[in-house]
Amino acid sequence: MSEQKKRLYGLELTDSQCLEVSELMSELKEAGLLMDTENMGMFMTQCFYRGFMEYKKDVTTYDV
Numbered sequence: 833m834s835e836q837k838k839r840l841y842g843l844e845l846t847d848s849q850c851l852e853v854s855e856l857m858s859e860l861k862e863a864g865l866l867m868d869t870e871n872m873g874m875f876m877t878q879c880f881y882r883g884f885m886e887y888k889k890d891v892t893t894y895d896v
Contacts, residue, residue, distance in 0.1 A: 863894045
């Protein structure tokens, strides 16, 4: 069995980028597309795998 190793990579966001991410998270939570317990770190990990633009499409599709 292989052992998974986690590595930490720093991500620097400007204040406006943090605000944009936070607002998008709020909209996705209101639409029921993110859990209420999801924090910014968890969300940014998902963004890495899925892509930030896909979340914006969801907000538009579900018209929050």
